[in-house]
Amino acid sequence: MSAVSTAPAPVRLFLSGNEAVALAVRDAGCRVAAAYPGTPSTEILEALAREPHPGLYTEWSVNEKVSLEVALGASMVGARAFCAMKHVGLNVAADALMTITVTGSEGGLVIAVADDVGMSSSQNEQDSRYWGRFAHLPLLEPADAQESYDMARAAFDLSERFSCPVIVRLTTRVCHVKGRVIPGTPERHEPRGFVKDPRRWVMVPGNAKPRVSSMYERDLALRAASEASPFNRMVEGSDRRIGFVTSGPAFMHVRESFPDAPVLKLGQSHPLPLAQARALAARVDQLLVVEETEPLLETELRAAGIACRGKDVLPPTGELSPDVLKPAVARLLGEPVTELPHAPLQLLFPRPPTMCVACPHLGIYYTLAQVRNVAISGDIGCYTLGAGQPWNALDSCISMGASMGVALGMDKGRGEIDAKRSVVAVIGDSTFMHMGMQGLLDITWNRGNVTILLLDNRTVGMTGGQENPGSGRDIHGEEAPRVDFAKLCEALGVRKERIRVLDPYQLPVLFKALREETKIPxxxxxxxxxxCVLIDHYEATPPYRVIADKCTGCANCLDVGCPAIHVTRRDSVVKPSGKTVDLAFVRIETAACTGCGLCVQPCAPEAIVHAKPEHPVKFLHKQI
Structure with missing residues (x-):
């Protein structure tokens, strides 16, 4: 009679890639975790903070550079440390990163970077795998939630083995797609303590130069480790006409599209395991590199003398899904190209991204749209939407904090043609603290003629309402010191008389202030x-409604841009002058309206009034 196993069944969880990374960080015995929120990486730190773990400190840092420096400090005292950011955030952290690659790390130091392949929520599409090459660091690429857990956890051991940071490169597809995860047994790691070693940690040239050679020695050891890494594996296949080298979620697309083809699946994609790639190339007629987005692996394989195809067959941007892969490979093999069927597109009413009902930024852009002869330098956040309809009130948006430097450049670079044009910079509270303060200091120090609109909505709105130093709460929602923006701007060189704190719902006051300040040199x-209307600080008031008989169709209220206002019918009238005037008659969705009163102020016929109190309203914004 066979024995019956009494071992407990393994725990199975259903997690996104971000949640899986957070669980791995916790289970690996990490002591310090820091990040700046940015889609698609935000939920990693949120998950860590949501379930506090004894001995684990978490924080929202003011920017990504600071988050990496906080993590490095923890690593220097022998603790395991972690930081997370989106791809453009690693650009900000690069100043610290490129020196840490020389100093190395002590306690395990893991950097999770999330690439937004396809630019669903970013201003550019960049490939963070370059940082593994540039900084001479090992780079891991999970393809699903289980690998996100396994690789993030293994990254701490790898970091301590080679005394250097390890980069875990995620993509939007991995970050947000959920899958089954079987976690391992949690570990506990105690900090080993700080060992003073100025030759290692004080990076003056005399100390840095001798350490550079050890960085290149580490490269050789890492290459050998990559060849033996369990995360790099060969998936056998019977169809030898073509073989694939791929990594990350692109592996899933390859297996779905070509289940019979052999595949070298790279989990530790840097350093590239050339021996395994060379072995696969010898067994297939053609070798195709499938990578999102840059041809890094392709270039390295060709440099090593391994014949392959890549971006000459596949597109250089976006996700390499089956509907992209199958036609491309069919052409490569000389087969008929079968276009995948697509459902006919329905004629839908256009739904561009817009701000929320009663968003305090609505009044800002309504006012800016009324101001003439002004150049408006924008920034990254919810308020970037001011570039769209109906406001069209942003002229540039480049990167975090760029509104300040761009505005100063506009001011200093203008010629006679722009002599009478005012320059305005628009920036949010969190973005200002992230990278805007230095720009304002540059403006005041160099006597720039710029009017700054600092939009304080007490949260990081675009990425989901995270806390920041201006919200008065920390990552756990506990009370924390709150930045006084007026005093901060004064400390950065703006005269006290030129700092105004206003209610953005009071349109006449806002318009007057903007008109006056732009005239002062x-x-x-x-x-x-x-x-922000989506956070607990916001207090709604009774909603408004439209008196249909009094509405003249002037559409002034539509210029505010509030999505709670709906057009019920359109009409046109011809005036005695012969001019045709388009009319738009409206109603207000009272279930969404929070009573901010923005639409009331431009309504000339006074057709917008409070809804009757006997009709109770459930505010939808509290349910988001």
Whole structure:
């Protein structure tokens, strides 16, 4: 009679890639975790903070550079440390990163970077795998949630084995797609303590130069480790006409599209395991490198003398899904190309991204749209949407904090043609603290003629309402010191008389202040102080409705841009002058309206009034 196993069944969880990384960080015995929120990486730190673990400190840092420096400090005292960011955030952290690659790390130091392949929520599409090459660091690429857990956890051991940071490169597809995860047994790691070693940690040239050679020695050891890594594996296949080298979620697309083809699946993609790639190339007629987005592996394989195809067959941007792979490979093999069937597109009413009902930024852009002869330098955040309809009130948006430097450049570079044009910079509270403060200091120091609109909504709105130093709460929602933006701007060189704190729902006051400040030839700051409608600080008031008989169809209320206002019918009338005027009659969705009153102020016929109190309203914004 066979024995019956009494071992407990393994725990199975259903997690996104971000949640799986967070669990791995916790189970690996990490002591310090820091990040700046940015889609698609935000949920990693949120998950860590949501379930506090004894001995694990978590924080939202003011920017990605600071988060990496906090993690490095923890590593220097022998603790395991972690930081997370999106791809453009690693650009910000690169100043610290490129020196840490020389110093190395002590306690396990893991950097999770999330690439937004396809640019669903980013201003560019960059390939963070370059940082593994540039910084001479090992780089791991999970393809699903289980690998996100396994690789993030293994990254701490790899970091301590080679005394260097390890990069875990995720993509949007991995970050947000959920899958089954079987976690391992949690570990506990105690910090070993800080050992003073100025030759290692004080990176003056005399100390840095001798350490560079050890970085290249580490490269050789890492290459050998990559050849033996369990994360690099050969998936056998019977169809030898073509073989694939791939990594990350692209592996899933390859297996779905070509289940009979042999595949070299790279989990530790840097350093590249050339011996395994060379072995696969010898067994197939053609070798195709499938990678999102840059041809890094392809270039390295060709440099090593391994014949392969890549971006000459596949597109250089976007996800390499089956509907992209199958036609491309069919052409490569000389087979008929079968176009995948597509459902006919329905004629839908266009739904561009817009701001929320009663968003405090609505009044800002309504006002800016009324101001003439002004150049508006924008920034990264919810308020970037001011570039769209109906406002069309942003002229540039480049990177975090760029509104300040761009505005100063506009001011200093303008010629006679722009002599009478005012320059305005628009920036949010979290972005200002992330990278805008230095720009404002540059404006005041160099006597720039710029008016700054600092939009304080007490949260990091675009990425989901995270706390920041201006919200008065920390990552756990506990009370924390709150930045006084007026005093901060004064400390950065703006004269106290040129700093105004206003309610963005008061349109006449806002318009008057903007008109006055843009005429004064020195730096000035207008701070708008209203909380985001999606956070607990916001207090709704009774909603409004439209008296249909009084509405003249002037559409002034539509210029505010509030999505709670709906057009019920359109009409046109011909005036005695012969001019045709388009009319738009409206109603207000009272279930969404929070009573901010923005639409009331431009309504000339006074057709917008409070809804009757006997009709109770459930505010939808509290349910989001």
């Amino acid at each position: 020195e730096p000035s700051v207008i701070i708008t102080d209203r909380p």
